[in-house]
Amino acid sequence: MTESPNKRQKRTGDDEKYHLIYWPVGLNPTHQLINFSGEHIRLVLEEAGVSYTDTASLKDGIKQVTSHISASNDGDEGNPPPLAPPILQHGSLTLSQTPNILLYLGQQLGLASKEPNGLYQVNSLTLTALDGLSNEPHDVHHPVAVGLYYEDQKEEAKRKADDYRENRLPKFLGYFERVLEGPASKGGEYLYGGELTYADLVLFQTIDGVSFAFPKCVGKLKDSGKYSKTFALYDRVKERERIKAYLGSDRRQGYGMGIYRHYPELDDQ
Amino acid sequence: MTESPNKRQKRTGDDEKYHLIYWPVGLNPTHQLINFSGEHIRLVLEEAGVSYTDTASLKDGIKQVTSHISASNDGDEGNPPPLAPPILQHGSLTLSQTPNILLYLGQQLGLASKEPNGLYQVNSLTLTALDGLSNEPHDVHHPVAVGLYYEDQKEEAKRKADDYRENRLPKFLGYFERVLEGPASKGGEYLYGGELTYADLVLFQTIDGVSFAFPKCVGKLKDSGKYSKTFALYDRVKERERIKAYLGSDRRQGYGMGIYRHYPELDDQ
Numbered sequence: 001m002t003e004s005p006n007k008r009q010k011r012t013g014d015d016e017k018y019h020l021i022y023w024p025v026g027l028n029p030t031h032q033l034i035n036f037s038g039e040h041i042r043l044v045l046e047e048a049g050v051s052y053t054d055t056a057s058l059k060d061g062i063k064q065v066t067s068h069i070s071a072s073n074d075g076d077e078g079n080p081p082p083l084a085p086p087i088l089q090h091g092s093l094t095l096s097q098t099p100n101i102l103l104y105l106g107q108q109l110g111l112a113s114k115e116p117n118g119l120y121q122v123n124s125l126t127l128t129a130l131d132g133l134s135n136e137p138h139d140v141h142h143p144v145a146v147g148l149y150y151e152d153q154k155e156e157a158k159r160k161a162d163d164y165r166e167n168r169l170p171k172f173l174g175y176f177e178r179v180l181e182g183p184a185s186k187g188g189e190y191l192y193g194g195e196l197t198y199a200d201l202v203l204f205q206t207i208d209g210v211s212f213a214f215p216k217c218v219g220k221l222k223d224s225g226k227y228s229k230t231f232a233l234y235d236r237v238k239e240r241e242r243i244k245a246y247l248g249s250d251r252r253q254g255y256g257m258g259i260y261r262h263y264p265e266l267d268d269q
Numbered sequence: 270m271t272e273s274p275n276k277r278q279k280r281t282g283d284d285e286k287y288h289l290i291y292w293p294v295g296l297n298p299t300h301q302l303i304n305f306s307g308e309h310i311r312l313v314l315e316e317a318g319v320s321y322t323d324t325a326s327l328k329d330g331i332k333q334v335t336s337h338i339s340a341s342n343d344g345d346e347g348n349p350p351p352l353a354p355p356i357l358q359h360g361s362l363t364l365s366q367t368p369n370i371l372l373y374l375g376q377q378l379g380l381a382s383k384e385p386n387g388l389y390q391v392n393s394l395t396l397t398a399l400d401g402l403s404n405e406p407h408d409v410h411h412p413v414a415v416g417l418y419y420e421d422q423k424e425e426a427k428r429k430a431d432d433y434r435e436n437r438l439p440k441f442l443g444y445f446e447r448v449l450e451g452p453a454s455k456g457g458e459y460l461y462g463g464e465l466t467y468a469d470l471v472l473f474q475t476i477d478g479v480s481f482a483f484p485k486c487v488g489k490l491k492d493s494g495k496y497s498k499t500f501a502l503y504d505r506v507k508e509r510e511r512i513k514a515y516l517g518s519d520r521r522q523g524y525g526m527g528i529y530r531h532y533p534e535l536d537d538q
Contacts, residue, residue: 071443071447073447074447074448074450074451074452075448075451075452075453076451076452076453077452077453078384078385078386078390078453079390079453080390080393080394080448080451080453080454080460080461081444081447081448081451082393083397083441083444093386093389095386095389095390095393096393096397097392097393097396097397099368099396100389100392100393100396103372103389103392104389115347116347117347117362117364120362120364120369120372120373121347121348121349121364123366123369123372124349124351124364124365124366124369125349127366127368127369128352128365128366135404139408143412143413143425143429144412144425144428144429144432145428145429145432145436146437147432147436148432153428156412156413156425156428159413159414159422159425160412160413160414163413163414163416163417167414167416168415172352174340175350175352178340178342178343178350179343179344179349179350181343182343182344182345182349182350183343183344183345183346184344184345184346184347184348184349185349191349192349
């Protein structure tokens with residue numbers, strides 16, 4: 001009964017370029033968050049060394065984003081409409097949802113595991129990193145409503161930030177430390193199977209984000225020595241040749257007002 | 270470069286039973302939420318008509334759950350430790366994360382689409398339904414901290430509930446209506462490709478959940494006629510032979526104190 005998804009897929013030519021559709025920095029007109037999710041997609045494309053376009057650097061980029069997510073777009077024969085960016089176009093395929101795009105690209109670009117059933121483990125680790133180190137940090141500064149400004153939910157944010165720093169962040173870092181200590185990591189350098197997968201890129205990016213948002217808290221957690229394998233993985237990814245070049249380029253964007261925001265009142269005092 | 274994940278997978282025999290590891294009703298000892306995510310897995314197994322075990326109905330079920338998520342479990346050669354249930358065991362494979370387990374089962378059981386690249390579209394629709402109609406309703410009654418009681422965050426919950434009912438719930442229902450109106454649904458009876466996939470089961474379950482939590486609000490939204498295809502899909506899934514039998518059985522659990530809770534003060538007044 002099991003069928004291979006790729007055998008069933010319409011192959012897009014290997015020469016088809018990848019197109020990332022995402023908010024240009026600071027240009028989201030709808031007062032919603034520019035949520036930095038596009039960055040996960042960029043890191044995978046950069047690590048793989050493939051050519052791609054990115055609406056974040058196009059003059060009319062914003063128009064492409066809004067036309068994709070317009071209420072008048074109901075998709076096409078093969079593609080339902082996307083609810084929100086990031087959106088990936090590759091040949092005739094239009095995909096949305098960050099972990100879904102990563103699942104596709106990971107297979108396309110050889111950044112999912114080659115281990116038996118490894119793809120599912122990489123997907124699971126990715127979903128967990130996004131839950132605890134991306135979605136939750138976002139909710140810290142927007143606990144009531146994504147459509148309201150931070151200033152209109154500051155009190156609630158303070159309470160949520162206390163819980164996040166004291167309970168949730170250590171819980172998730174402790175989980176990844178345990179994954180790296182476990183036998184399925186095959187040595188503890190990368191999360192799964194002894195080689196880099198896109199889950200490692202996601203973990204790198206999310207730790208980079210929480211370090212920006214909560215520098216004092218993350219500094220203390222790092223100094224505690226309890227999460228040494230996790231922070232070593234962060235350093236290891238950061239020093240990879242293509243990642244290092246990307247981080248030093250003008251394609252890498254600042255955090256701005258996205259998922260990861262640094263409000264000193266929400267960090268350790 | 271693209272490799273089939275299934276070709277790479279260690280095949281577990283077709284005769285291997287599926288084992289769902291999830292909190293027995295009312296027996297979660299850690300004051301965390303019994304979050305009803307296991308229900309998505311059950312619906313897929315029930316629709317497929319396969320045999321499975323479920324710790325929710327075992328006397329020592331709770332022990333199995335806590336041993337899997339214990340801080341002393343670091344997994345095995347092929348499987349990282351799970352952070353939280355639901356957990357699926359199938360042969361030597363141990364998987365966690367709801368959308369990830371659904372991705373695996375959908376392929377195993379013929380409930381992912383057979384369309385080219387359909388698997389990714391089904392995964393995307395599933396992630397969106399879980400985001401907006403499961404994670405967000407959960408956060409409505411726990412906006413500050415999952416480790417605190419609802420009674421300790423009632424004020425914040427009231428504000429978040431107002432936003433959820435006024436903005437977020439209509440946004441997500443409107444999105445799925447648009448998906449059903451679009452050509453990729455192939456007729457608007459099911460979300461993708463003209464046939465039932467696990468994304469339809471997830472949408473059914475999440476609408477059932479928000480209807481339980483916010484009956485007045487959902488009643489009004491239904492009566493508005495704006496989401497007629499979406500509510501028709503809900504009815505269509507509910508009437509499927511195996512789903513109907515399951516919903517009428519004692520295997521189907523009540524909502525209790527999980528993701529979906531009915532607090533009248535959080536509904537329309």
